[in-house]
Amino acid sequence: xxxxxxxxxxxxFVTPSGVVPAVNDVDLDIGDGQCVAIVGESGSGKTQxxxxxxxxxxxxxxxxGSVRFAGAEILxxxxxxxERLRGPGIGYVFQDALGSLTPHLRIGDQLAExxxxxxEVDRATALVEARRMLEQVHVPDAAARLGQYPHELSGGxxxxxxxxAALMPQPRLLIADEPTTAxxxxxxxxxxxxxxxxxTELGMALxxxxxxxxxxxxxxxxxxxxxxxxxxxxxxxxRLFRSPAHPYTAGLIEALPRLDDDTxxxxxxxxxxxxxPGMVSAGCPFAPRCARRSxxxxxxxxxxxxxxxxxLACHHPATRGGTA
Amino acid sequence: xxRSRGLWADAGRRLxxxxxxxxxxxxxxxxxxxxxxxxxxxxxxxxxxxxEMMGVPPELGSGHWLGTDRLGRDLFVRTLHGARVSLxxxxxxxxxxxxxxxxxxxxxxxxxxxxxxxxxxxxxxxxALPHIxxxxxxxxxxxxxxxxxxxxxxxxxWLTMARVVRGQAMALMQREFVEAAIASGAGPSRxxxxxxxxxxxxxxxxxxxxxxxxxxxxxxxxxxxxxxIQEPLASLGNLIADxxxxxxxxxxxxxxxATCLVIIVFCFNFLGDGLRDALDPRER
Amino acid sequence: MIxxxxxxxLGAIPTLLVxxxxxxxxxxxxxxxxxxxxxxxxxxxxxxxxRAYGLDQPLHVQLGRYxxxxxxxxxGPSFKFKDFSxxxxxxxxxxxxxKLGAAAMLLAVAxxxxxxxLSALRHNQFVDHAVMALAVLGIAVPIFVVAPLGALVFGxxxxxxxxxxxxxxxxxxxxxxxxxxxxxxxxYVARLTRGSMLETLRSPFIRAARARGVPRGxxxxxxxxxxxxxxxxxxxxPATAAVLTGSLVVETIFGLPGLGRYLxxxxxxxxxxxxxxxVVVYASIMIGLNLxxxxxxxxxxxxxxxxxxx
Numbered sequence: 001x002x003x004x005x006x007x008x009x010x011x012x013f014v015t016p017s018g019v020v021p022a023v024n025d026v027d028l029d030i031g032d033g034q035c036v037a038i039v040g041e042s043g044s045g046k047t048q049x050x051x052x053x054x055x056x057x058x059x060x061x062x063x064x065g066s067v068r069f070a071g072a073e074i075l076x077x078x079x080x081x082x083e084r085l086r087g088p089g090i091g092y093v094f095q096d097a098l099g100s101l102t103p104h105l106r107i108g109d110q111l112a113e114x115x116x117x118x119x120e121v122d123r124a125t126a127l128v129e130a131r132r133m134l135e136q137v138h139v140p141d142a143a144a145r146l147g148q149y150p151h152e153l154s155g156g157x158x159x160x161x162x163x164x165a166a167l168m169p170q171p172r173l174l175i176a177d178e179p180t181t182a183x184x185x186x187x188x189x190x191x192x193x194x195x196x197x198x199x200t201e202l203g204m205a206l207x208x209x210x211x212x213x214x215x216x217x218x219x220x221x222x223x224x225x226x227x228x229x230x231x232x233x234x235x236x237x238x239r240l241f242r243s244p245a246h247p248y249t250a251g252l253i254e255a256l257p258r259l260d261d262d263t264x265x266x267x268x269x270x271x272x273x274x275x276x277p278g279m280v281s282a283g284c285p286f287a288p289r290c291a292r293r294s295x296x297x298x299x300x301x302x303x304x305x306x307x308x309x310x311x312l313a314c315h316h317p318a319t320r321g322g323t324a
Numbered sequence: 325x326x327r328s329r330g331l332w333a334d335a336g337r338r339l340x341x342x343x344x345x346x347x348x349x350x351x352x353x354x355x356x357x358x359x360x361x362x363x364x365x366x367x368x369x370x371x372x373x374x375x376e377m378m379g380v381p382p383e384l385g386s387g388h389w390l391g392t393d394r395l396g397r398d399l400f401v402r403t404l405h406g407a408r409v410s411l412x413x414x415x416x417x418x419x420x421x422x423x424x425x426x427x428x429x430x431x432x433x434x435x436x437x438x439x440x441x442x443x444x445x446x447x448x449x450x451x452a453l454p455h456i457x458x459x460x461x462x463x464x465x466x467x468x469x470x471x472x473x474x475x476x477x478x479x480x481x482w483l484t485m486a487r488v489v490r491g492q493a494m495a496l497m498q499r500e501f502v503e504a505a506i507a508s509g510a511g512p513s514r515x516x517x518x519x520x521x522x523x524x525x526x527x528x529x530x531x532x533x534x535x536x537x538x539x540x541x542x543x544x545x546x547x548x549x550x551x552x553i554q555e556p557l558a559s560l561g562n563l564i565a566d567x568x569x570x571x572x573x574x575x576x577x578x579x580x581x582a583t584c585l586v587i588i589v590f591c592f593n594f595l596g597d598g599l600r601d602a603l604d605p606r607e608r
Numbered sequence: 609m610i611x612x613x614x615x616x617x618l619g620a621i622p623t624l625l626v627x628x629x630x631x632x633x634x635x636x637x638x639x640x641x642x643x644x645x646x647x648x649x650x651x652x653x654x655x656x657x658x659r660a661y662g663l664d665q666p667l668h669v670q671l672g673r674y675x676x677x678x679x680x681x682x683x684g685p686s687f688k689f690k691d692f693s694x695x696x697x698x699x700x701x702x703x704x705x706x707k708l709g710a711a712a713m714l715l716a717v718a719x720x721x722x723x724x725x726l727s728a729l730r731h732n733q734f735v736d737h738a739v740m741a742l743a744v745l746g747i748a749v750p751i752f753v754v755a756p757l758g759a760l761v762f763g764x765x766x767x768x769x770x771x772x773x774x775x776x777x778x779x780x781x782x783x784x785x786x787x788x789x790x791x792x793x794x795x796y797v798a799r800l801t802r803g804s805m806l807e808t809l810r811s812p813f814i815r816a817a818r819a820r821g822v823p824r825g826x827x828x829x830x831x832x833x834x835x836x837x838x839x840x841x842x843x844x845x846p847a848t849a850a851v852l853t854g855s856l857v858v859e860t861i862f863g864l865p866g867l868g869r870y871l872x873x874x875x876x877x878x879x880x881x882x883x884x885x886x887v888v889v890y891a892s893i894m895i896g897l898n899l900x901x902x903x904x905x906x907x908x909x910x911x912x913x914x915x916x917x918x
Contacts, residue, residue: 087821099812149910568756
């Protein structure tokens with residue numbers, strides 16, 4: 001069953017210097033219990049797509065199209081109804097762990113309130129539940145943490161607490177927006193392990209937003225690659241890594257550091273930078289950086305279409321072993 | 325040089341597009357001209373008593389447009405005179421504040437380190453105290469001479485300016501042209517006054533414009549209490565005090581100078597805000 | 609926390625001493641003395657008077673005596689209110705001024721914060737624009753214009769409230785002076801609260817709390833408000849200065865027997881000891897309130913609490 005169903009979603013921002021498009025006509029499905037990774041450079045629209053799905057766009061952001069959660073339309077829903085959906089429906093973990101906790105409230109209060117906002121429980125029960133949840137996300141010395149303030153915790157612990165806060169009302173879908181970016185490498189690995197563990201234990205769906213393909217491999221079943229506000233490729237994780245069809249995806253995978261690499265070889269990167277939002281001209285937005293571009297690419301924008309078992313938006317997809 | 329002229333031209337255009345600021349500028353210019361030359365064209369002198377017209381309300385026919393006070397002195401002329409005195413004192417006090425504040429801030433920003441910490445600590449201590457009480461002590465010392473009043477007011481008004489200038493000066497010290505000047509062996513005073521201060525001009529103009537109404541208010545406040553400008557000299561403050569004493573029977577004696585004061589303060593504030601937007605579009 | 613307060617109180621002593629010395633030296637440097645205005649005193653009588661008040665002594669001896677007196681709570685004699693010591697004048701004036709000032713501050717906070725919040729929560733709507741227009745008016749129109757106008761409208765035309773007087777326990781006497789004194793502070797607090805509330809509502813932790821489904825009321829009161837109040841709390845120091853300054857005008861206009869009126873009269877009469885005594889009292893009030901503000905700040909934001917782990 002499809003839990004989150006996004007159709008023709010576009011997001012625009014009204015700024016003093018004009019309307020800036022951030023997301024163009026995105027379709028995306030996430031099934032119950034499924035884990036989908038959304039990958040792309042910053043500014044590719046991945047974050048705004050998911051913020052729009054939870055009704056959390058900034059005040060000057062406009063979403064059009066359709067976002068359905070468990071069959072019910074979300075876009076245009078009044079805040080009061082969104083409040084009931086967020087939490088038990090959709091949970092959200094942000095990149096900025098310190099920023100996602102209210103600085104002047106104790107950890108215990110914030111965790112308890114996440115539960116009490118959605119269920120008729122007294123404070124004591126909620127606090128017991130909070131301690132249990134902190135233990136589940138492996139926060140050491142959980143009972144003592146309840147009385148502490150966010151600034152008293154380390155970065156990794158803060159992110160675990162933020163995850164615990166999102167998990168308290170037991171969401172059916174957890175959106176994790178670059179949950180490891182702000183953390184150092186060892187902690188990153190621990191958080192990825194935590195997500196894997198939580199998925200098997202809690203059976204929730206997970207939308208993982210990241211620019212790091214490395215953490216995708218072991219976690220997601222399906223990968224969606226976004227570039228300049230549009231989806232350029234969508235495929236099962238194993239297939240995507242084995243034979244990326246879009247040159248951009250291929251570039252991302254090549255840019256991954258490999259353990260078997262000659263340590264002296266320079267890291268491979270994709271040359272150039274993505275176009276700034278709103279500056280996309282006719283043709284394929286990736287064309288200026290693409291090694292396989294042709295005349296057609298700079299005039300005719302490719303649309304997302306079925307490509308075997310996957311979806312792809314490219315005129316010159318790579319097939320196994322060569323170009324078409 | 326071309327680039328900086330372009331900056332000022334840009335700022336001018338942005339200011340011209342701000343209707344409230346332009347209107348304020350026009351009103352202030354008119355008031356200044358009126359205050360400077362208006363009394364000379366009036367049929368009445370500010371201290372001339374009209375024995376037949378004591379405390380008449382505003383009326384065009386009587387020759388006293390805005391009425392007269394208890395002693396029969398023409399309110400229009402007296403208010404213009406008061407505005408002239410208030411504006412003059414405010415401008416001079418602002419100048420005093422500028423001289424102290426810009427020098428203090430620029431030196432602190434230039435020197436950095438312990439000298440900076442010491443200078444700014446002094447500002448912080450003074451900042452925490454109610455300035456007006458020091459002005460009052462100073463007016464007691466200076467014997468309420470209008471000449472020295474602006475020094476007293478200016479002497480406590482420079483703190484904000486010093487803080488702002490210091491912050492900007494510190495940023496400027498990191499810029500290439502200042503580093504180049506240091507490398508070419510320019511002395512401290514040359515760097516401060518030839519390289520740092522000229523580049524603070526925009527900020528200084530904004531804060532000076534916003535400081536003038538503050539100074540007018542302090543002067544009027546003191547004059548209202550009788551500690552500032554003394555009779556027979558008029559300032560907006562003591563005119564308002566006169567009016568307040570008579571308001572039961574002759575409210576216009578209060579309303580005329582009070583309106584004039586409020587207009588001046590509003591205009592300077594709008595102009596200052598407009599200048600800030602024009603010269604520093606990144607703010608707000 | 610108590611150790612922090614004690615340390616801050618000890619830290620205030622040098623500040624206060626600087627103020628005393630500075631204002632003492634300034635008043636003594638003044639050309640002319642307190643007895644100048646009494647026309648043509650015979651030199652012997654003048655010398656007698658100066659001896660009686662200790663003005664013939666060297667400056668540092670006068671200063672030493674004054675500071676020693678202050679420590680005993682003795683502010684010296686008033687030069688002009690001949691039958692009273694400055695301490696007695698302070699004792700009669702302080703309760704009036706404190707009552708007036710405290711009521712005005714309370715009013716400013718009780719009205720300014722809710723209106724600022726309302727404005728922020730109705731951002732860019734009619735209520736917001738109306739409140740902010742009023743706030744601009746309240747900030748720009750000086751108190752010595754508002755006070756007589758208020759007396760004119762509510763006291764004389766409408767006859768709702770008494771224009772002057774301060775009968776003990778008479779609430780009606782307090783309304784006009786308190787409201788007048790509070791108006792500019794209300795306006796400033798409202799503007800500050802609005803700006804800071806708008807900024808807080810855009811901050812990531814509010815978005816995160818929304819993402820957890822925290823209901824709107826709780827979001828505003830528990831999550832946003834305490835964070836939004838910190839700049840308002842820091843403004844309470846300057847606000848006290850504004851109220852103290854304004855009280856000079858309000859006490860003079862409404863004829864209240866408070867410290868402000870004594871200060872103005874002292875300044876008019878060049879009554880050194882009276883002016884200095886008032887400045888010392890006002891400075892102490894300011895320092896005390898600034899300390900209170902810092903304590904309130906720590907209460908609102910655990911990160912600045914003394915002993916908080918950074």
